[in-house]
């Protein structure tokens with residue numbers, strides 16, 4: 118028997134499966150989708166079996182043998198194997214990367230596998246003898262005994278089970294427990310032999326003897342039996358209690374007892390949208406729905422209902438949410454509705470916890486996964502619906518190999534399973550909305566908030582006027598007044614500081630001008646070291662102006678501020694206000710995100726001050742005021758999606774106010790109130806924004822009118838990086854169709870990361886049938902030659918940001 122194996126060697130220029138001979142002892146357990154160790158060169162490497170066959174086209178006497186089996190049961194389903202092929206081609210990655218990305222991190226780390234006996238009557242004597250008195254034995258023992266074939270049979274019929282023990286339990290919690298000796302007679306003798314003075318020991322032993330529980334924490338012993346640690350210690354010395362360390366899994370988002378699942382009479386709009394998705398489920402149609410509903414319109418309620426429908430048909434569902442909106446509030450709604458049938462996957466879980474959730478899916482113990490991007494690879498076998506909430510979010514795009522977009526994977530899987538996809542958003546991406554207007558996606562619209570609350574009133578504040586009136590603080594007079602009023606009324610406030618890791622544009626505080634590139638409609642980026650402004654799309658460069666080119670003011674400078682500074686200023690203005698800050702600094706430790714939100718939800722603070730993290734998913738009844746301190750930051754990102762991102766963000770943030778009974782108010786501070794992205798976020802009307810932005814995209818030839826591919830070249834040496842970027846650009850220009858534009862090469866917006874200089878070129882095209890083929894050729898040149906020189910070439914078809 119021959120196995121085709123994709124090996125884990127991504128420095129190799131050839132990306133194809135290699136044939137290996139399957140040794141006789143493994144024949145019974147080798148399967149597609151299992152991992153193995155194989156010899157490669159003079160190393161031993163990991164690989165995935167992607168096919169099994171009787172004969173090789175190569176000279177079999179030259180083939181090597183599989184060294185050992187990593188997975189006794191395959192870890193990649195047949196469907197995911199096919200998906201990996203598609204992903205490899207679609208994102209131009211190594212096939213091994215496409216396979217690895219589908220597995221939980223735990224399976225990439227080292228772990229041990231045990232075979233556990235479930236029904237010993239069903240197992241033959243030779244097999245049984247391996248276990249002795251134990252419940253489980255290491256897999257190696259079974260392999261050495263040559264009983265793999267039997268093992269496979271027992272695994273299939275359930276007589277034995279596979280247990281996986283993750284070694285790297287970095288964050289697993291252990292607790293110490295005290296186990297009571299099972300030997301009652303022994304305890305009785307000890308009790309009888311106690312010294313008279315040992316009153317406390319006597320009390321504890323007598324108490325233990327009448328309990329059913331056999332293992333306690335120290336806290337329990339102290340609370341329930343009044344025991345002290347010295348008494349417990351004495352009983353340990355007498356072998357009545359035995360100390361044991363137990364690994365406990367953190368209960369993920371455990372529910373509080375008083376919580377109940379609200380079910381609503383759906384609104385007409387919700388009813389209609391739901392009926393469309395349901396009929397696609399009933400007819401097994403792989404329709405992609407774009408659910409465009411304003412904030413608070415009850416999209417989540419629709420998700421819950423369609424998932425319920427899928428489950429009732431015996432199917433499963435994937436619910437994706439952006440990492441930052443994977444709040445306890447959100448997951449709780451799913452846990453309340455579906456209870457134990459939900460697996461939750463997010464980056465806050467330890468490797469072991471994630472693996473546990475994955476395994477529940479693999480074994481079919483859960484029906485729903487709620488998770489961030491990578492949950493799109495959940496190994497469900499019969500999907501009924503796939504949902505992406507906040508579909509416009511850029512976190513759905515992976516910025517590393519494989520550079521996939523969860524939306525594309527969702528649609529691929531929906532075609533495989535013949536089930537609908539729902540893309541939900543209050544502010545859909547332009548691409549998706551354009552597709553829905555062409556009928557590629559089916560548009561479903563929710564125009565009303567579910568409880569018919571009005572949208573909050575949005576006030577746009579011109580910070581140029583504030584400066585003219587002598588107000589140099591970061592709070593406008595109106596926002597400061599509103600803050601004072603809400604603080605007095607004891608209502609809650611969300612203050613949003615628009616901050617992206619990278620935002621270094623130069624802004625005139627008098628007229629709001631930001632210097633842009635004439636060719637590209639992109640803000641020029643400030644480079645401190647040579648005091649230059651630079652366009653990162655086309656390479657245009659100019660000196661930083663000392664006076665504003667529009668109004669000649671001298672108040673033109675680099676722009677940016679931090680949450681800490683804002684907090685200081687709030688404390689100065691409102692010393693009595695209780696502020697909670699939520700940003701990268703305060704959310705570093707595990708669980709801090711939840712804790713902060715809980716504190717705020719419990720009313721322990723008046724103001725929640727934060728960055729992008731607080732823009733989404735918060736649903737607190739007492740929030741009546743939202744303040745955006747600086748709307749401009751995203752507006753001037755060196756990114757053609759800057760306006761779109763600003764509009765989305767303003768709409769999302771505003772949506773936090775007045776979601777329940779109390780009406781909400783929003784203040785947006787900006788230096789460019791006349792910009793359409795700001796102007797239109799006042800009314801929160803998506804369609805006018807969409808039409809305006811589409812005009813701009815058309816004029817400057819950006820998506821969705823043109824497709825973009827980003828090619829980046831990095832090297833430690835600036836000369837080499839720029840030289841090879843030029844080589845790549847010229848090669849592409851010479852090999853692609855004449856209608857395709859190749860723009861660049863130029864330094865990237867972030868010109869250096871981790872000591873590597875970064876250059877790029879952009880490919881713009883409407884139709885380029887030979888694109889993939891040519892890019893593959895370029896990759897071949899790179900892998901066979903440039904790679905040795907320390908170059909890293911990366912290609913992103915459909916980049917979500919160009920930095």
Ligand code: ADP
Pocket residue numbers: 379381382383384387410411412413414415416417418419567568736
């Ligand atoms: P979205 O996801 O569109 O922002 P949600 O699903 O979170 O909106 O709904 C907003 C609020 O309205 C939530 O508090 C939710 O419980 C409530 N809600 C949803 N549907 C209904 C309904 N049909 N009737 C009453 N309240 C509803």
Ligand code: ZN
Pocket residue numbers: 625626627628629630665666667668669670
């Ligand atoms: Zn100016």
Ligand code: ZN
Pocket residue numbers: 634635636637638639652653654655656657
């Ligand atoms: Zn330019």
